[in-house]
Amino acid sequence: MQSHAKVVVIGGGVVGCSILYHLAKLGLNDVVLLERKELTSGSSWHAAGIIHTINSDSNIARLQGYTINLYKELEELTGQSCGIHRPGGIYLASTRERYDYLKQERAKARYLGLDSDFISLEHARELNPLIDPKKYVGALFEPVDGHVDPSGVTHAYAKGARHYGAKIHRECPVIETNPLPDGTWNVVTPQGTINAEVVVNAGGLWAREVGRLAGIDLPVQPFEHHYIITETIPEVRDHGKEVAVTVDYEGNTYTRQEHDGLLYGTYELKPQAWAVNGTPQDFAAELLPDDLGRISERLEIIFDRMPALANAGIKKVVNGPFTFGPDGNPLIGPVPGLRNYWSAVGVMAGFCQGGGVGLCMAEWIINGEPGIDVWGMDVARFGNFATRDWGTIKSRENYSRRFRLTYPNETLPEGRRQKTTALYDRFIERGAVMGVSFGLEHALWFAGSKDKAEETPTFRRSNAFSYVADEVKAVREHVGMIEIANYAKHEFKGPGAAAFLDRLLANKLPKTGRLALSPMLTPKGKLYGDLTVGKLDHETFMLFGSGAAQDMHRRWFEMQMPRTGVTYRNVTDELHGFAISGPKARTLLSRLTRDDVSNGALKFRDIRRMVVADVPVILTRVSFSGELGYEIYCAPQFHMRLFEALEAAGADLGVRLYGGRALMSMRLEKNWGVWTLDFRPDFTAAESGLDAFIAFDKTADFIGKAAAKADKPAKRLVTMIVDTKDVDCLGDEPIFHGGKCVGYVTSGGYAHHVRKSMALGYVPTQCAGDGTELEIELLGDFYKARVVARPVYDPDGQRMRS
Ligand SMILES: Cc1cc2nc3c(=O)[nH]c(=O)nc-3n(C[C@H](O)[C@H](O)[C@H](O)COP(=O)(O)OP(=O)(O)OC[C@H]3O[C@@H](n4cnc5c(N)ncnc54)[C@H](O)[C@@H]3O)c2cc1C
Numbered sequence: 001m002q003s004h005a006k007v008v009v010i011g012g013g014v015v016g017c018s019i020l021y022h023l024a025k026l027g028l029n030d031v032v033l034l035e036r037k038e039l040t041s042g043s044s045w046h047a048a049g050i051i052h053t054i055n056s057d058s059n060i061a062r063l064q065g066y067t068i069n070l071y072k073e074l075e076e077l078t079g080q081s082c083g084i085h086r087p088g089g090i091y092l093a094s095t096r097e098r099y100d101y102l103k104q105e106r107a108k109a110r111y112l113g114l115d116s117d118f119i120s121l122e123h124a125r126e127l128n129p130l131i132d133p134k135k136y137v138g139a140l141f142e143p144v145d146g147h148v149d150p151s152g153v154t155h156a157y158a159k160g161a162r163h164y165g166a167k168i169h170r171e172c173p174v175i176e177t178n179p180l181p182d183g184t185w186n187v188v189t190p191q192g193t194i195n196a197e198v199v200v201n202a203g204g205l206w207a208r209e210v211g212r213l214a215g216i217d218l219p220v221q222p223f224e225h226h227y228i229i230t231e232t233i234p235e236v237r238d239h240g241k242e243v244a245v246t247v248d249y250e251g252n253t254y255t256r257q258e259h260d261g262l263l264y265g266t267y268e269l270k271p272q273a274w275a276v277n278g279t280p281q282d283f284a285a286e287l288l289p290d291d292l293g294r295i296s297e298r299l300e301i302i303f304d305r306m307p308a309l310a311n312a313g314i315k316k317v318v319n320g321p322f323t324f325g326p327d328g329n330p331l332i333g334p335v336p337g338l339r340n341y342w343s344a345v346g347v348m349a350g351f352c353q354g355g356g357v358g359l360c361m362a363e364w365i366i367n368g369e370p371g372i373d374v375w376g377m378d379v380a381r382f383g384n385f386a387t388r389d390w391g392t393i394k395s396r397e398n399y400s401r402r403f404r405l406t407y408p409n410e411t412l413p414e415g416r417r418q419k420t421t422a423l424y425d426r427f428i429e430r431g432a433v434m435g436v437s438f439g440l441e442h443a444l445w446f447a448g449s450k451d452k453a454e455e456t457p458t459f460r461r462s463n464a465f466s467y468v469a470d471e472v473k474a475v476r477e478h479v480g481m482i483e484i485a486n487y488a489k490h491e492f493k494g495p496g497a498a499a500f501l502d503r504l505l506a507n508k509l510p511k512t513g514r515l516a517l518s519p520m521l522t523p524k525g526k527l528y529g530d531l532t533v534g535k536l537d538h539e540t541f542m543l544f545g546s547g548a549a550q551d552m553h554r555r556w557f558e559m560q561m562p563r564t565g566v567t568y569r570n571v572t573d574e575l576h577g578f579a580i581s582g583p584k585a586r587t588l589l590s591r592l593t594r595d596d597v598s599n600g601a602l603k604f605r606d607i608r609r610m611v612v613a614d615v616p617v618i619l620t621r622v623s624f625s626g627e628l629g630y631e632i633y634c635a636p637q638f639h640m641r642l643f644e645a646l647e648a649a650g651a652d653l654g655v656r657l658y659g660g661r662a663l664m665s666m667r668l669e670k671n672w673g674v675w676t677l678d679f680r681p682d683f684t685a686a687e688s689g690l691d692a693f694i695a696f697d698k699t700a701d702f703i704g705k706a707a708a709k710a711d712k713p714a715k716r717l718v719t720m721i722v723d724t725k726d727v728d729c730l731g732d733e734p735i736f737h738g739g740k741c742v743g744y745v746t747s748g749g750y751a752h753h754v755r756k757s758m759a760l761g762y763v764p765t766q767c768a769g770d771g772t773e774l775e776i777e778l779l780g781d782f783y784k785a786r787v788v789a790r791p792v793y794d795p796d797g798q799r800m801r802s
Contacts, residue, residue, distance in 0.1 A: 001169060001189070001192040002032065002194060003192070003194060003195060004030070004196075005031060005195075006196070007023055007028060007030075007196060007197065008032050008034060008194055008196035009023075009033040009034070009200040010034055010177075010199065010200065011034075011035065011201070011202035012034075012035030012170065013040060013041075013043065014040075014044045014154045014347075015345075015347045015350055015358070016033055016035070016200070016202030017033065017039065017161065018357060019344055020358075021074075021164070022361065023361075023362045024161045024163075027366070028362070028365070029164075029166075031165075031166045032168070033158075033168045034172045034173075034174050034187070034194075035168065035171075036171070036172065036173035036206075036281075036284075037170070037171060037284045039155060039168070041284040041285050042204035042205040042206065042284075043204055043322035044150050044151070044154050045150060045285050046318055046320040047150040047320075047322070047350065048147065048254070048256065048263055049147045049148045049149060050256055050352075051144075051147060051351055052064065052068075052145040052245065052247075052352055053112075053116075054105055058108055058732055058744075059372050059374065060329060060356070061108070062112055063353060063355070063359070063360065063372075064349075064352045064356060065144065067351075067355030068144050068355075070355040071148055071153065071156075071355075074157065075156065077163060078160050079159075082148050083147075085148070085242060087145075087146055087241070088143045088144070088146070089141070089142045089246070089247065090119070090128060090139050090142075090244045090245070090246045090247070091142065091247050091249070092124065092248045092249065093137055093249060093250075094135055094137060094250040094305075096137060097405055097459070098137075098138075100780075101459070102138055103779050104459070104733075106140055106780075107732070107778075107780075108733075111735075114142070114144070115143050115144070116142040116143070118138060118139065118140055119140075119141045120139070121136055123139070123141075124136070124141070128243050129236070129239055129308075130308045131305065131306055132307060135251075135304070136248075141244075145244075146256075147256045147351075157358070169189075169191065172189045173189060174210065175188055175189060175190065176213055177210075180195075184196060184340065185198075185199045185214075185340065198341075199340065199341050199342065200344055200365075201214070201218075201341070201342065202345070203345065204322075204345070204350075205279045205321060205323055207323060207343075208220060209279060209281070214341055216335060217391075218331060218345055218379075219326050219386035219387065219388065219392075220324065220331065220345050221273055221324055221391055221392040222273070222279060222321040223271050223272060223274055223321065223322065223395070224272040224288055224319055224320070224321055225320060226265060226266070226290065226291075226294075226295050226317060226318065226319045227265030228263070228264055228314055228317050229261060229262075229263045229314075229316040229317075230309070230314060230315060231315050232259070232260040233261050233262060234308075235308050236257060236260055236262060242257050247403070248302070248306075250301075251301045251304075251305045251306075252266050252301065253298070253301075253302045253305075254266075255309075261312060262309065264302060266295050266302065267298075267399060267400065268294055268295050268400070270294070270400065271399040271400050272291070274321040275321070276392055288319045288320065289319065291319065292317065324395040325348065325395060325398070326382065326386060326390070326415070327398060328398040329376050330345070331346045331377070331378075331379040331382065332344045332360065332361055332378065333364060333370075333374065333377075333378050333379045333380060334364075335379055336383075336551040336552075336554055336555040336558075337554075337555075337558075343379045345379075346395075367524075368522070369523070369681070372681075372682060373681040375552070378552060380551040380554075381551075381552070382551075383438055383550065385438065385440075390415050390418055393415045394414055394415045397413075407458055409457060409458060409462050411434070411435050411436060416434075417441060419439045419440040419441065420440070420441045421441075421576050422576075422637075422639045423639065423643055426643075427443050427446075428450060430446055430448070430657065431446050431447035431449045431450055431451075431452055432657075433455050433659070437547050438547050438548050438551075440486050442485065442486045443482075443483065443658075444659045444660050445467050445471065445659040445660075445661045445662065446467065446657055446659060447467055448467070459727070459779060460779075461727065461728065461750065465750070468752060469752040471659065471662035472658075472665055472666055472752040472753050473752070474582070474654060475627055475662065476582065476583075476666075476753050477654075478654035478655065479581065479585045479587075479588050479650055479655050480581060480655070480657070481578045481579065481580045481581075481643075481655060481656070481657055481658070482579050483577075484576070485573075485575075485577070486547040487545070487631075488544065488546055488549065488550035488553065488570070488572045489543070489544055489570075489574075489633065490543040490544075490553065490557065490568065490572075491568070491570075491571045492540070492543070492567070492568050493540050493566070494539055495539055495565050496562060496566040497539050497565075497566045499565075500560075500561060500565070500566045501543075502698070502702065504520060504557070504703060505518040505520055506518055506521055506685065506693070506703075507698075509533060509541070510534065512535045512538060513535065513607060513608055514534070514535060515534045515606065515607050515620055515622060516532070516533050516605070517530075518532075518693055519688075519690040520556070520703075521684075521702070521703055521704025522681060523703055525684050525704045525706075525711055526682070526683065526684055527679050527681055527690065528553075528681055529545055529549070529553055529556070531543045531544065536609065536618070544631075546674075549675055549676065550570055550572050574636070575634065576633070577617065577632045577633040577634045577642060578643065579625075580629060580630055580632065580650075580655075581629030582625075582627050582628065583799070584653040584654070585627065585628050585629055588655060589630055592612050592613040592645055592649050593611060593612050593613075594611070599802065602619075604621055604622075604800055604801045605621060605622060606620070612634075612645075613641060613645030613646065614641070614645070615634050615638040615642050615645075616634070617633055618632075618633045619631070619632050620633075623800055624666075624667055625663060625666040625667070626666055626667070626669070626672075626793060626797070626799060627799050627800060628800060664747075664749055665749055665752050665753075668748070668750075668751040668760070669754045669756075669791060669792050669793035670793060670794070671719040671760075671788070671791045673688060673747070673760055674747060677746050677747040677760075678746040678747050678760045683717070684711050684713060685704075685708050686708065686712075687715055687716060687717060688717045689717050694708055696709060714765055715762045715765060716764075716765050718760070718761065718787045719759070719788050719791075720735075720776070720787055720788065721758055721785065722756075722758060722776055722778075722783050723757075723784040724757045724778065727757075728748055728749050728757045729747075729749070729758075729776060730749075731748060732745060733761075733776050733778050735763055735774050735775070735776055735785070736774060736775040736782070737767045737772070737775070742774075743763035743764065745776060746762065748761075751792070754793055756792065759776065759785065763787075767787075770787055770788065770789035771786060771788075772786070772787040773786055774786070
């Protein structure tokens with residue numbers, strides 16, 4: 001065995017083989033895959049092999065489309081059959097709410113270039129003669145869906161990888177992965193040790209064990225999963241063509257044809273986690289004992305909806321384990337905190353997603369960034385809060401909800417209160433409806449009392465509407481306060497900090513005591529951050545940004561940082577505090593500090609260390625609400641004290657707690673985008689408008705400078721007023737111009753102060769002009785939308801500067 005490799009992939013399931021294939025295909029020759037037994041010794045061999053494109057994350061849906069279309073090409077290249085069947089897929093809704101969900105999926109497909117569309121229930125029955133149309137209210141048809149042979153696909157990837165020069169060693173278990181000071185890894189096997197520049201954990205069922213070899217815990221968990229293959233069913237045999245793959249959401253079933261019968265499976269509500277304390281090393285290409293009793297309740301529903309199934313004889317029952325992640329999507333990419341160690345685990349739909357995962361991993365390893373934004377799959381979306389137990393709890397929840405509807409305003413109940421601030425109980429007492437971001441609980445809105453603190457899950461406006469309206473009113477007219485523990489805070493110190501940040505950030509660094517907004521770009525000029533940078537003293541800087549993206553940003557900083565001269569710490573959990581904003585914010589602040597906080601003394605975009613309410617704080621004069629505002633950061637042990645003081649001092653000013661929903665409403669009327677929605681690596685600075693914060697004239701050759709300079713954007717982020725009455729955009733709705741789909745919404749909602757439904761989205765430059773009339777498809781209906789170039793609220797930003 002060779003002693004060195006550019007990349008060592010651990011695991012020869014469908015995911016590892018696809019990564020190897022893509023690395024080799026994209027030109028990396030020195031790449032090796034190590035498999036402890038034979039290829040497909042984990043979950044890959046016994047999959048049902050169903051392929052479909054639907055995914056709630058549009059980019060993952062795109063990658064699923066890529067995967068499905070790859071199979072033909074793989075067969076042609078390798079001569080290895082992938083067993084492709086493409087009878088199309090039907091998605092059945094039996095409730096109005098699920099029908100709404102399908103309308104959203106269909107709308108999304110329009111801009112993704114997919115052909116899915118609604119068909120009549122009679123047509124659905126023609127495609128699957130077993131279904132009882134009376135049980136349903138709607139059916140969506142996706143022509144590319146079908147199924148493949150799992151073993152054939154995995155071997156085709158392996159064969160294709162070898163074709164491009166990659167090597168595969170079977171019967172070669174990795175028993176140690178040891179990091180070396182130069183950033184490489186020694187990958188130890190009984191057959192020898194390979195020094196690898198990059199290690200990829202594609203250990204599937206053993207992802208956790210492979211992770212432990214590198215000292216990390218990955219929050220994934222295998223679950224038992226049953227499917228049943230029937231004897232011949234006359235309706236199937238006599239159908240004349242292959243029965244369409246069918247997903248019945250409320251029936252919680254998937255089915256596909258297998259010979260003259262059907263294969264059907266279900267996701268039970270009380271799933272059985274498998275090997276919680278570790279996947280046995282001697283397990284390989286095995287099945288687990290069946291336990292049909294566990295799924296019998298689910299089967300009753302299926303039999304009611306597809307009566308012929310009830311009478312079909314059972315030919316085979318498969319109960320096999322496969323691995324789930326906390327939100328059902330894979331965990332891929334460089335693992336924050338480790339050098340050159342990559343994850344490709346928790347891929348629960350390897351035959352839908354494996355190709356896309358392989359492509360993104362290969363592009364990312366070779367080019368330093370994937371071709372599209374992979375946030376929905378990025379391992380960095382989970383931080384140290386994602387412990388082993390939490391991983392099991394959330395993965396269980398996700399398994400049980402596989403076919404259950406999750407509404408856009410719904411926050412899932414399991415694994416909650418993993419991280420809280422000191423005020424959690426008080427907020428609950430005041431009727432806070434809590435959300436969660438990067439493991440931390442934060443208030444979405446306040447119902448006023450505990451007994452009212454429940455939000456109805458819906459695609460439309462919820463019972464939160466009037467409460468959020470009141471919160472917005474309090475901020476716009478008086479003063480509001482919101483917890484900011486969930487904002488990310490990054491601290492850079494040292495003599496080399498300024499030079500490093502000058503290269504990292506596209507804007508000029510501020511002077512001491514000042515703040516600047518700055519995009520952070522990738523070498524290709526894509527957005528990688530939208531940060532506020534503050535200079536506290538000559539060699540201390542703070543960066544404030546998206547809380548959800550804190551580990552993604554940490555990873556980026558650590559990858560770019562020089563070895564000496566600058567130290568970095570993610571201090572998010574060390575700084576809690578409040579943002580206060582509204583016309584009376586200054587009065588409130590002035591009551592709690594001896595410092596002069598007049599407009600002349602504490603200017604818009606100032607940052608300083610000071611004492612507020614006897615608490616040492618870092619204070620920034622900025623606001624995301626568009627009002628005069630201050631963000632006051634304090635250590636967690638002072639958080640309660642600061643809160644009590646703010647409330648007491650602000651009582652006669654009408655101070656009011658508000659939550660994230662009100663903030664998101666207020667930023668809409670200011671035309672401000674947010675990270676993970678409107679700003680993300682799918683877009684460039686010029687497309688998003690953040691190029692306004694790029695200092696092209698600064699001397700530092702900041703990352704992405706050349707690409708950003710050369711950028712001639714064909715599309716732009718615009719803000720639109722949407723002509724709706726009782727429904728608002730959520731994101732992912734297609735935008736039309738002259739009857740043609742030209743773009744899509746990235747975020748939306750109701751702007752309570754200006755009383756308008758608003759949305760942000762990307763459209764071609766020629767459709768981005770002020771006043772352009774567009775149309776948006778929202779839950780199956782078309783609404784007029786008009787581009788507004790300037791904010792509808794305080795367009796010149798007088799209030800923040802007042
Ligand atoms: C019953 C069932 C039905 C399914 N149906 C579908 C479906 O219809 N569609 C779909 O897309 N997906 C389906 N899946 C899921 C699919 O099987 C998985 O998504 C896929 O197998 C994951 O592949 P993987 O490569 O990540 O993991 P695995 O297949 O588990 O591969 C991991 C590999 O790593 C190797 N390995 C582990 N540790 C080491 C080590 N230390 N050194 C060297 N090698 C190591 C293992 O031997 C194994 O071969 C189904 C799964 C099951 C169980």
